[in-house]
Amino acid sequence: MSENHDHANNPDHHHDHGDHTHPGMDTEELGWHARRVQAMETLLAEKGLLTVAEVQRNVDAVESRSPADGARVVARAWSDPQFKARLLAEPEAALAGMGYQLPDPTPKLDVVENTAAVHHLVVCTLCSCYPRALLGRPPDWYKSFAYRSRAVSDPRGVLQEFGTEIPADAEVVVLDSTADLRYLVLPQRPAGAEGLSEDELAALVTRDSMIGVSQPLTPELVAADD
Amino acid sequence: MTDTPKVHDMGGHPNASPIDHSEHTLMDWERRIDSIRGVLGDKGYITVDELRRAIEGLPPERYQSLGYYQRWAEAVEALLIEKGLLTAAELDATMTRLESAAGGAR
Known part of the structure; x- marks a missing residue:
């Protein structure tokens, strides 16, 4: 990294705006x-940079997305092999057919399939990149x-903390998301889910199963909850 | 690359902490800064990469002590100032004005 933009060595940056300093992280800071x-939004609006x-509208759009959206997509893939093939090969086109418009041009979305042999786990080591268009906020x-x-x-240790045991002979693949590429895990369809409707299948698909930290629910588990 | 990883480059950092599964309800200002960034992005004022660069440029101890959207708020502010779209003094003045309008609380 260059020295040109090293905030840590620049005492004028950030911590001190002249007549005030930023307080530490406590309730006071949350208020600050x-x-x-609030002042930023007001000022930007006064300057005509946004309204x-x-x-x-942006808040509403973000709030309108939730794991229920991703679950619909997974349920469709579980019940329609042609859709599944298309989802894995051309996620944008497949999703557009369901009414989901992905951000353009980036971030791209990759859909990865969990099988008995390979289990995918998604992380963003650098920050928080996440398929918000399908799952909402992380x-x-x-x-x-x-x-x-x-x-x-320690992916297997992390999986265990989520109650997920991946057999030792299965491979665990960790995918590190970026600002330009996000991942959606297509979980394994649980046993006993044959013949369920798409809505019933969608009820088995949890947020965490689409991140890869857990397996989807089983029909027995859902029936026991009802 | 033998440099010590930057603070944001967390992959494989020594960390023995268990995953905390608790969720906090987002506060209104957290939703607002997320969407302020989104609108500024849609309008071409601030790209995601610029936001990341500004977040990653926070002093390491500050990066670690701030909450997630606190980092966003400080990064967006730094970028707006850097781009000459507003100044810290203007923000300070707007804050003071809003506070006195709200009845001088604090």
Whole structure:
């Protein structure tokens, strides 16, 4: 890395804006950032760089996506082999057919299939890259330092913490997401799911199973909950 | 590459902590900064890569002590200042104005 942009060695940057300094992370700080962001939005709107309505529309759009969207896609793939083949080969086209418009031009989406032989686990070691267009916002643990570090150094240990045992003879593949490429795991269809409708299948598909930290629910488990 | 990994480059960093599975409900300002970035991105003012560069450029101890969207807030501010779209003094003044309008709390 060059020295040109080394914030850590630049005492004028960030910590000190002249007449105030940023406080440490405590309740005080939470309040400070809330007020700072409110001031930022107000100022940007006053300068005509954005409108409050545009920010609200973006909030609404983000909130409109949830793991239920990804679950619909997985359920379709489980019940329609042609769709599944297309989803794996050309995710954008397959998803567009279901009404999901992926961001253009990036990030791209890769759909990876879990099988008895290969289990995929998705992480973003650098930050929090996540297929938001299909799953909504990432869970807090996905953004945690522990998950980001350990998913690559100890994936089976991490899986065990999620209650997931992958047989020793199966391969565990860890996929590190980037700002330009996101991953959606197509989990293995559980045994006993034959003959279920797409809606019934979708109910088996958990968020975590599409990140690869767990397996989907089984029909027995769902029946026992009802 | 024999350099010590940068603070954000967490893959394989020594970390013995168990995964904390608890979720916090996002606060309104966290949703707002996420979407402010999104709108600024849609309009071509700030790219995702610029956001990442600014987050990764936070001093390491600050990177580690701040919450997720706190890092975003500080990174977006730094970029807006860097690009000359606003100044810290303007933000300070707007903050003060909003606070006095809200009844001078704090």
